[in-house]
Amino acid sequence: MVDIKRYTQELSQLVALPSVSCATPSLDTSNRAVVELLANWLADLGFACELQPLPDQPHKANLIATRGHGPGGLVLAGHTDTVPYDAHSWQQDPFDLTLRDDRLYGLGATDMKGFFPVVLAALRGLDLNKLQAPITVIATADEETSMAGARALALRGGFQARAAIIGEPTALKPIRMHKGIMMEAVHVRGHSGHSSDPALGNNALEAMHQVMGELIRFRRELQAQFSHPGFTVQVPTLNLGCIHGGDNPNRICGDCELQFDLRALPGMNNDELHAQLGARLRPVAEALNVDITLRALFDDVPAFEQPAGSALVRACESFSGQQAVSAAFATEAPFLQSLGMETVVLGPGSIDQAHQPNEFIPMAQLAPATHLLRQLIAHYCH
Structure with a gap:
């Protein structure tokens, strides 16, 4: 189960904080308020939180929040930035989360601020004192432009997790490969x-x-x-x-x-x-x-493929009930995979709703997404 009221409150706070990533400087904004809010919530759950400013961009930062110690475990990752928006094309304020027809509308609701309250809901439904391996939540900057946040993580290294889930909107269908760009x-x-x-x-x-x-x-x-x-x-x-x-x-x-x-x-x-x-x-x-x-025009993104027979792909297919497929869009997956972690892209919402006016995440996917993450956390960390 997921506490819909709490989920909505948390997503509403995240959506209300502008974090536009854009190659046009006049439209580009900081993501610091978003990662600081996430850090506060995760600290309340006993996570050790570290904000890492991006090189040459101190107004932007990655968040790395960890509970537990030792090798192995699971990473749950997502980006905190959004694309720019056409305010005149929205039926409501893009920064004011709106519930209509069992959908939550707002800038970044599906791509991908909506993933983080799902992570929080999953964590609250588990006994975190029984962790046998660490769980790490990563929130990155600038995925929508340069992927500078993921590149900084790859250069920094130091992760010992066995597996990583990137919560891009895939309608809860595991994505194990995508093209580069x-x-x-x-x-x-x-x-x-x-x-x-x-x-x-x-x-x-x-x-x-x-x-x-x-x-x-x-x-x-x-x-x-x-x-x-x-x-x-x-x-x-x-x-x-x-x-x-x-x-x-x-x-x-x-x-x-x-x-x-x-x-x-x-x-x-x-x-x-x-x-x-x-x-x-x-x-x-x-x-x-x-x-x-x-x-x-910007740094390349490598192509990504996680082998079909790998342990994480098999686990995601088993827990989701869906076969892993490919995606047409690029993600931060190759950068996390380069750190030695098996990596799959898997999250609530549809990429069809991203990067356009009246972006929404369907309420019907929140409980299944929360249950799926709890299964993965239990599998890798309990």
């Missing part, structure tokens, strides 16, 4: 001039046409080489997302930039993909006598 910008610099005489310049837009053709050929080759039947889209994808170049129709374009993303399958290496992209574009630059530079 690279977001890149390729910039072509030619030479501007009067359009009446092409010899007066070197058209960057025309060179970009060649670059785009090379990227499309690269995509075709990757998709012929790599495939994974566990994904709905079974091949890696490369999307040409946006392009900007030139300033007037009667001027030869001097500069052009294309931005694209590449989503790699498990088993593919982002560093190798970077090297291959550079190697393919250098001959284009040399042949057309232009400068071509490739830069990352």
Whole structure:
């Protein structure tokens, strides 16, 4: 069982605290109030709590809260930041949790502040004095942009847990793999001039046409080489997302930039993909006598896969009654997995409700989610 009144009160307090993570500085906010509130609640349950400011961002922090000692145990992890919001598109204040039609509406209600009161409810239903292995609750910063919080955890290390659950909204279906993501910008610099005489310049837009053709050929080759039947889209994808170049129709374009993303399958290496992209574009630059530079728009997220036969996947499938599947979205899972923990993504709510107005978490999933976490805690820590 879950105390719905208490859950609603706690989620209401979390939603009321803005913690927007955004690449636009004017929209970006701190998450410190959220992790401090979570730390207070967990301290009341006997957890030792540590706030770890992010490098170069002291206004943001991860929370690591632990009860119990020794090796093994379980990590329950989630991010505390939200995406920006369009207030005019919401039917209510995004920061005022609203109950309507057995759904709780609010910014971050499902992605993913709603996970933390479920964790608290699960913990309160157990005798924590009988822990045989530690339980750790992790609340991270900046997942929605740079994943700086998870990257900081991976660099810090020191975790001895056997397993980690990341409570992203999966409708309580275990997720054991997802693709990685690279977001890149390729910039072509030619030479501007009067359009009446092409010899007066070197058209960057025309060179970009060649670059785009090379990227499309690269995509075709990757998709012929790599495939994974566990994904709905079974091949890696490369999307040409946006392009900007030139300033007037009667001027030869001097500069052009294309931005694209590449989503790699498990088993593919982002560093190798970077090297291959550079190697393919250098001959284009040399042949057309232009400068071509490739830069990352943000740090890559590796692909993630937890083997189907691993102990955590089997436990999650048994307790949830659902077979583990793949997800189309990236998570912090590869960073926790890099610390030596078996990792599964599993939480209440649906990703279909995330990143849009009138985000909600369904009340019907709260009790099953709480019961599922209690089973996992008992399995790994009792």
